[in-house]
Amino acid sequence: MLSKLFKALSRSRGGISHALSNLLLKGPSVNELDKLEETLLETDMGYDTVEVITNIVSRYPGKDLKNTIRDQLIEILPFQAELKIDKKPCVIPIVGVNGSGKTTSAAKLAHMYMETGSDVTLVAADTYRAAAVDQLKIWSDRVGCRLICNENSGEPTSVLFDGLESADAHGSDIVLVDTAGRLHTSSNLMSELEKMYRVMDNRFSQFSVNPLIALDACIGQNSLVQAKEFHQQHPLNGAILTKLDGTARGGIVFPLFRELGIPVKFIGVGESLEDLALFDPKAYVDSLLGIENKLSDNER
Ligand SMILES: Nc1nc2c(ncn2[C@@H]2O[C@H](COP(=O)(O)OP(=O)(O)O)[C@@H](O)[C@H]2O)c(=O)[nH]1
Numbered sequence: 381m382l383s384k385l386f387k388a389l390s391r392s393r394g395g396i397s398h399a400l401s402n403l404l405l406k407g408p409s410v411n412e413l414d415k416l417e418e419t420l421l422e423t424d425m426g427y428d429t430v431e432v433i434t435n436i437v438s439r440y441p442g443k444d445l446k447n448t449i450r451d452q453l454i455e456i457l458p459f460q461a462e463l464k465i466d467k468k469p470c471v472i473p474i475v476g477v478n479g480s481g482k483t484t485s486a487a488k489l490a491h492m493y494m495e496t497g498s499d500v501t502l503v504a505a506d507t508y509r510a511a512a513v514d515q516l517k518i519w520s521d522r523v524g525c526r527l528i529c530n531e532n533s534g535e536p537t538s539v540l541f542d543g544l545e546s547a548d549a550h551g552s553d554i555v556l557v558d559t560a561g562r563l564h565t566s567s568n569l570m571s572e573l574e575k576m577y578r579v580m581d582n583r584f585s586q587f588s589v590n591p592l593i594a595l596d597a598c599i600g601q602n603s604l605v606q607a608k609e610f611h612q613q614h615p616l617n618g619a620i621l622t623k624l625d626g627t628a629r630g631g632i633v634f635p636l637f638r639e640l641g642i643p644v645k646f647i648g649v650g651e652s653l654e655d656l657a658l659f660d661p662k663a664y665v666d667s668l669l670g671i672e673n674k675l676s677d678n679e680r
């Protein structure tokens with residue numbers, strides 16, 4: 381997985397490494413600092429974090445530069461995510477806008493939890509797109525986990541209710557709920573989500589509720605706005621940052637945590653079941669900066 385993360389961040393790393401090498405070579409002139417700043421901003425890490433780095437660079441432009449930056453960046457980030465969420469069984473609704481990778485991430489998470497011996501129930505609560513249930517059926521077959529769906533229902537809350545009752549009766553440890561994509565500006569769909577949260581919180585208190593937002597890393601700063609609104613509606617447990625393999629903009633992890641207090645818990649680095657990893661701040665920063673000492677050639 382280190383190798384996929386390393387590959388996924390290659391574009392960001394290329395730009396940052398180039399700017400840092402130039403800086404070491406030519407000294408921290410205003411021009412080189414500007415170039416570095418621009419490169420860093422392009423990764424979406426946000427101005428505050430960029431400033432942390434440019435301050436280090438202008439103060440200690442030495443050969444230990446990368447390691448100094450590394451340590452500071454790791455300090456900004458959330459702790460390493462853990463797979464086990466709670467002692468109680470838990471329900472993980474996966475929310476976000478259309479196409480952000482909710483369904484795929486639900487399947488990847490189901491796979492990850494099954495691999496560690498948990499009993500997993502997937503709930504197909506996207507009742508808007510006819511193909512959504514079929515998509516999840518295919519995934520659940522591949523993963524080999526339970527799936528609760530109702531093709532005749534247009535009521536996501538009702539499907540969720542059935543799913544949680546069934547998971548409870550069966551004794552599932554983890555219930556992953558695939559939801560319909562919605563923009564935070566769509567008040568109907570947002571109030572429907574609120575209804576779903578009410579059912580989870582009030583009717584199924586035997587489960588801890590741990591919502592995750594799926595955010596497409598390619599869309600950059602827009603994800604901050606989305607995350608903020610979803611987080612205000614119901615506190616999010618964290619984010620799944622998807623499609624890191626297709627972008628040079630993985631830096632959004634920083635402002636998500638610094639500005640909104642939302643930790644990235646998982647990263648998506650491809651389209652298959654195995655392409656999900658727990659967020660590891662050290663591996664992430666090392667990959668971002670091109671610090672390779674932790675990676676053997678086999679791992680890459
Ligand atoms: N490259 C890549 N593609 C992804 C990733 N996660 C999801 N996708 C793709 O993004 C598209 C939308 O994903 P989907 O799960 O259906 O999004 P949803 O609308 O939020 O449920 C699909 O083609 C997925 O294969 C990822 O981490 N990397």
Ligand SMILES: [Mg+2]
Nearest residue numbers: 482483506512
């Ligand atoms: Mg979907």
